[in-house]
Amino acid sequence: MKRFTLFLFFIVTCFSVQAQHYKYIDSSKVVGLNKYTQQIKAHPETRLVEINKYIPGIVLDIRYATTNNFMHQQMYKQARAFARLPVVLALRDVEAELKTKGLGIKIYDAYRPYAITVKFYERALDTNFVADPRKGSKHNRGCAIDMSLIDLKTGKELDMPTSFDSFSKKASATYPNLPPLEMHNRELLKSVMIAHGFKVQPTEWWHYDFIGWSNYPVLDIPFEDIK
Numbered sequence: 001m002k003r004f005t006l007f008l009f010f011i012v013t014c015f016s017v018q019a020q021h022y023k024y025i026d027s028s029k030v031v032g033l034n035k036y037t038q039q040i041k042a043h044p045e046t047r048l049v050e051i052n053k054y055i056p057g058i059v060l061d062i063r064y065a066t067t068n069n070f071m072h073q074q075m076y077k078q079a080r081a082f083a084r085l086p087v088v089l090a091l092r093d094v095e096a097e098l099k100t101k102g103l104g105i106k107i108y109d110a111y112r113p114y115a116i117t118v119k120f121y122e123r124a125l126d127t128n129f130v131a132d133p134r135k136g137s138k139h140n141r142g143c144a145i146d147m148s149l150i151d152l153k154t155g156k157e158l159d160m161p162t163s164f165d166s167f168s169k170k171a172s173a174t175y176p177n178l179p180p181l182e183m184h185n186r187e188l189l190k191s192v193m194i195a196h197g198f199k200v201q202p203t204e205w206w207h208y209d210f211i212g213w214s215n216y217p218v219l220d221i222p223f224e225d226i227k
Helices: 002-018 033-042 085-099 114-124 180-195
Strands: 048-050 082-084 103-109 144-151 198-201 204-210
Touching: 048 085, 082 085, 085 103, 085 144, 085 180, 085 204, 144 180, 180 198, 180 204
Parallel strands: none
Antiparallel strands: 048 082, 103 144, 144 204, 198 204
């Protein structure tokens, strides 16, 4: 009986260690590595892929892998950008169109593990600019891209209304009182992204959601575990 009790305790303890519990959301609504692996075996066309492997010319400036962000601390261990395969294929079409205009893409952030969204919320407490962890974000689903435009000849970013992750009113995708060049660049980015199946976040000119985001679950998988 004593051996059986110890065995049962061992099983329960192992299960508790493996199970992830979340403060703001039912754990069944968040997909970890094991369940994700099962899902993509059944539907490989939905897998997360590394963006620069599909779009080699893309520029990465992954701010959350540095201290140059609103948290003022490194949130990611690796400076990498992932998204669901259909998202990346659509983004590749965006890049091809921009290239004809002498422009390219700079990415600040893409797929974001759910645990990071929780940390953002607990620092900012403002769901106008950070996702509500009770719902999860499009970033958590691998269906959002934070980005800007660059000049391919110089490599410099085009003039935009604000810097990335600005919490100001000027960051709005429809803020009207801007210099003509900033307005033109923002609207150019918007028009090309919309044409290829993305929608801008109203409060953030740099944030674009893939139209099919609702087909994908919230993920909590660190970059280093993505194959």
